[in-house]
Amino acid sequence: MAPEKRVTIRDVALAAGVSPGTVSRAMNDSPLVNEDTHRRIMRVVEELDYTPNVVARRLSLGKTLAVGVIVPFFTRPSVSERLNGVVSLLATSQYDLVIHNIETPEQRASCLTEIPFNEQADGILSISLTPTDAEAERLAEADLPMVLIDGDHPALKGVHHQVTVDDVAGGEATTRYLIELGHTKIGFVGDHHDNPFNFTSSRDRYVGYQRALREADIPVRAEYLEENQHGRRLARESARHLLALDDRPTAIFAASDTQAVGVLEAAREAGLGVPDELSVVGYDDVEIADILGLTTRRQLLFESGRRGVELLLQTLENPGTERVFETLPTELIVRETTAPPQG
């Protein structure tokens, strides 16, 4: 009834007639305590409804029992799906999840430079962020287990795993698909390839796009590239430009499903039928793609998060683990927004 103070290990010790140390050992199932004593202590623990103070444990163990997740724009469906994978697995472990969302370049900088050093986490998961060289250097110093999900840096030293997708290959294959359909005039709607967050996926997909065109001896036309900030609205504007060109593309490759939606909207505005007059293909395969029947390249978002945590937990258990670089496969999901060009 009364706001009774929290039960500590000493209370238990007193009630059980042993020392705090023994209670601690009993709680942690140390083989050093007698079975009877163990049972007796556990009974008292039950009675008093004792749960160890996590903060004290942390200090004592020198471990925080938490992992930090650094994630930009976690409300974006693709990101949130990765995060979902992270959460799903982490929930089964003893580790807490501390979230650091990034919405501005400043936040990005401070997260990447401070979080790994302030001893708030035993390990770090970074989602969709690519460290710069300087950042990578500094991160290496922290020597904190870190896993990069959908983001890589070749020079990262120390215990750093990576779970990525080959965006160049994905972009190339997707573009090739359009070429095989017969398209030669293919537009690209993506992020700013030089951006303060150092997001690289759009840029890499464009590199793949160029590669596919070159392989097919199709010239890469500068006016077919539209860079913009991420988002449906802005992608719509980008697409408007493409569709207003004298020699407009017959297909548009959007760097994400979100942007593809903007492209679809622009097409509707322009009175262009999809896929007859314009083919549109996205990237990610989030739910909206299914809803709209968008052809897209699927990547394993949920799995990437899950696998990232798996690697991190492995490293935490067993610090000797070797670095792992994993590349997850992608898959083209053909729906109703792509077709051979007209005529």
Add this chain to the structure above:
Amino acid sequence: MAPEKRVTIRDVALAAGVSPGTVSRAMNDSPLVNEDTHRRIMRVVEELDYTPNVVARRLSLGKTLAVGVIVPFFTRPSVSERLNGVVSLLATSQYDLVIHNIETPEQRASCLTEIPFNEQADGILSISLTPTDAEAERLAEADLPMVLIDGDHPALKGVHHQVTVDDVAGGEATTRYLIELGHTKIGFVGDHHDNPFNFTSSRDRYVGYQRALREADIPVRAEYLEENQHGRRLARESARHLLALDDRPTAIFAASDTQAVGVLEAAREAGLGVPDELSVVGYDDVEIADILGLTTRRQLLFESGRRGVELLLQTLENPGTERVFETLPTELIVRETTAPPQG
């Protein structure tokens, strides 16, 4: 270069020629330290790149400097938007955000009964969860500041704020809108009103729906209510049933935008034109509603999260704060899926 051990407060004290206590006070801007000393200490802090160990602070202060967020299915767009509001404000505070996602009824139970007691957080935010009477009782015992966002319990004692939406009123107003358009045959597609998560929003909106019908002297027909688990796919099935009725509804009110999308899909399958042959209205106004031109009732998702944190932080700063119950407004956003019934 070497993996130098972490700098502690004692190192700083030594280097600055003072005692650890003084360093502590200097770090916390206590007026008890001389200005010169303060400056000197801060210089050393800079040089050694010292940052206080948060875990140790926590133990010492008896505060965790973290708030826990309990949230079911955080990948659902409406939920993630609320969470976004939470994160946006919390990022500016000194508090960390520890996430507890709920995907099963068991997780729900354990979160609601354990989290508030394991001293891992100074305060709790609960999103879209309605405690049962028994849970409310137990929660009151924890006497931990807690804010319910989109979830309420009239009997919650202690320092508990609530930020909710009046779902009954929202459901009623939305239904009235359809009635005013001329509809009398209005279907309802929602969650199971009796569900293991104790989600209440769909049920409440249905209560409002009934109320609106009664006020307009329109009989409430049992066959016009379709309950199902949450989700687009299942909502589609529910809608199929409604549309297959001999006397099918001319309008369908979905308890969420996600479910409304399922309804739209069912309409397309059935070859029914929207809005001419079938009106559809959703709830939430998440992005998909905008994309699809769905008429819906907007609630302030982001703001609810933000306001919830605001209240929690207020309480943490100033434990004497009075309880606040807030009801956020909703607004009908008319787009292209609603029209008067045919004929």
Add this chain to the structure above:
DNA sequence: GTGAGCGTTGCAATCGGTTGAATTAAACCG
């Protein structure tokens, strides 16, 4: 009967801060 060995348990230091009380030094005043 004494010492070695084993299984248990207690003791006390430790993790890295915070904070109330004690202490010192400077300042002020009649």
Add this chain to the structure above:
DNA sequence: CGGTTTAATTCAACCGATTGCAACGCTCAC
């Protein structure tokens, strides 16, 4: 100039667990 106030700092206990080491009681062997 002694006494008292005031400011600045140190000291040491404390938060609540963990853990290496010492110590204890017992058994068994020689």
